[in-house]
Amino acid sequence: MAKPKILLVDDTKLILELEKSFLKVSNVDVITAGDGVAALELVRKDAPDLIFMDVNMPLMDGITCCRLLKSDPFLSAIPVVMLTTLGNDEDRQRAHEAGCNDFLTKPVDRRLFLDMARKYTDAVDRRDPRIPCQIPVLFLLDGSPVGAHALDIGDGGLFLASREEVQPDQELRLALFLETEQAPLLELKGRVAWVNREGKRVHAGLPTGFGVELIEPAQWQADELKRFIEAARSAQP
Missing domain, CATH: 3.40.50.2300 (Response regulator)
Incomplete structure (x- = not known):
């Protein structure tokens, strides 16, 4: 077809x-x-x-x-x-x-x-390809920095394991170091796309936390994410 x-x-x-x-x-x-x-x-x-x-x-x-x-x-x-x-x-x-x-x-x-x-058309996929990771992330919640870990990442977003209360469509500021040779610090804007709550999980295979869609990253940030993802994907067996 x-x-x-x-x-x-x-x-x-x-x-x-x-x-x-x-x-x-x-x-x-x-x-x-x-x-x-x-x-x-x-x-x-x-x-x-x-x-x-x-x-x-x-x-x-x-x-x-x-x-x-x-x-x-x-x-x-x-x-x-x-x-x-x-x-x-x-x-x-x-x-x-x-x-x-x-x-x-x-x-x-x-x-x-x-x-x-x-x-x-249902042939359109709204998700971006993700790779598993373990990246420490800081995000601002009510003006205070909160620590979490990204368990997967793509060039359009990431999943953060966290028990903090957030709401869908809530905007966040995030900071993370990519595990690359240059280890650049990325300060990104994101939007909560969905929430895995305790007892009410959208994705059963993931822990409590939430998915974040990145909002207009700078070109150099998008390039660094792409390099990181491509390197990680090529390293997978």
Whole structure:
């Protein structure tokens, strides 16, 4: 069976690369276009299962492209998610009138992007690949540093073994040293994604604690995490 195909349309290459990275562990084929004209050509040649499209682009903007897609009886059933600027209600209204199915706001949040993609195809995996570890971590809770241990880590998040009371969506500041040659100190922002409570565990194979999704790490931090994960993975039997 062919993989579901997702089309990403944006004139900013950095945004396209970011969205592609969100989908890297999913069982989908990802194609990209830099404007509405190229997107329309791709869709007519080989229709995707889902489209994420920016509003403002050269040659043909996303709203015009969406309107043309939704007016074509052979293409109108393809879900189109429009990316709009925060607070730009006019763009949302125009996109809604063009027939788009949903909206996301820029800058794109990884969790919201994957939740939206998952709404239209169950081939999208919202998790990032993790490796087991034993890394001491400090995080701030009500202004006080608290110690914990990361038991797994990926470039999108980690699991902290801890009995501290936290809530889903609570934002945290974390600090940890990676076990690499340079041993860099990473000071990261994160969001509690889920909680393993005593007697009510989301993941039975893990102890009391919580999963943390990292929020916009700096590029050098993301690079260090990637190097650490790749080295650990290559060392596994």
